[in-house]
Amino acid sequence: MPELPEVETIARKLREGCGADPSILRREILSVEIRHPKPVAFPAVEVARERMRSLVFEEISRRGKFLVCRLSHGYLLIHLRMSGDLQVLPAGQPPRKHDHVIWHLSGDADLRFHDPRRFGRIWLVESPQDVLGPLGPEPLGPDFTEARLGEMLRARKRLIKPLLLDQTFLAGLGNIYTDEALHRARLHPLRRSDTLHKDEVARLWHGIRTALRVGIAQDGASIDWVYRGGNFQNHFRVYGREGERCKKCGAKIRRIIVGQRSTYFCPRCQRAGRKSKGK
DNA sequence: TAAAATGTTGGGTA
DNA sequence: ATACCCAACATTTT
Numbered sequence: 355m356p357e358l359p360e361v362e363t364i365a366r367k368l369r370e371g372c373g374a375d376p377s378i379l380r381r382e383i384l385s386v387e388i389r390h391p392k393p394v395a396f397p398a399v400e401v402a403r404e405r406m407r408s409l410v411f412e413e414i415s416r417r418g419k420f421l422v423c424r425l426s427h428g429y430l431l432i433h434l435r436m437s438g439d440l441q442v443l444p445a446g447q448p449p450r451k452h453d454h455v456i457w458h459l460s461g462d463a464d465l466r467f468h469d470p471r472r473f474g475r476i477w478l479v480e481s482p483q484d485v486l487g488p489l490g491p492e493p494l495g496p497d498f499t500e501a502r503l504g505e506m507l508r509a510r511k512r513l514i515k516p517l518l519l520d521q522t523f524l525a526g527l528g529n530i531y532t533d534e535a536l537h538r539a540r541l542h543p544l545r546r547s548d549t550l551h552k553d554e555v556a557r558l559w560h561g562i563r564t565a566l567r568v569g570i571a572q573d574g575a576s577i578d579w580v581y582r583g584g585n586f587q588n589h590f591r592v593y594g595r596e597g598e599r600c601k602k603c604g605a606k607i608r609r610i611i612v613g614q615r616s617t618y619f620c621p622r623c624q625r626a627g628r629k630s631k632g633k
Numbered sequence: 634t635a636a637a638a639t640g641t642t643g644g645g646t647a
Numbered sequence: 648a649t650a651c652c653c654a655a656c657a658t659t660t661t
Contacts, residue, residue, distance in 0.1 A: 355638085472657060472658080613651080
């Protein structure tokens, strides 16, 4: 479920703790309980379990939609995909349905990977680049400039929405924040990437960064059956609002399918350019 | 009931 | 090589 702001929020909570939930930093992994092998992408399940034992969580960060845990040796990388979640619970609580991996930590705390759809994956690697290498730039990073975005867009001939969802193009946007960013930029989701003018590139750059920043400020979104405290769902301008009024112009929000994904936009604010579909 | 859900990947086509 | 389409993964919810 999570996109960049949700993963950022989870990383911060694991790092700093959250209310009664303690930080997992400096805690030692006493043992790892793998109740379902599916999420363990690398190395083999038993090897991963053995290697994690006695390691310590030294640093928690994020790259795109990946949670990056630097351990006292190597890195634990976690991708939550559609329905994954990470929670810290007091030791000794019985596992719940869909708790697939449980790290038993020093100080009587457990870290749990909970994932009903089981699309999520974890990796234990020496170098994070092995997994994170193909990712595009960080949209909130210092090297992602307006000029860089313009060059990136011009180098491709793709529809803008599927391109923004491509993690090798830009790391961290998902279906929600892409639609929100395009609305902020007043760009139609079917615009072709190499047709954007300079001011449109600037609007897109600001739209992407503002949507993500607001999402992070709201602790991410909590929708469907996963509630983890975020509030961004109450700030959606277009996502999930088919038939409702655009908060900017009052037109009815439309829903179309682009690249097999629901796509919400305002037909008045985000007018399609004449040559937007190419051909 | 059928459809849809914050994601990615692999296979096929042009 | 690039771009695009579809199916698949697995479960829950509306």
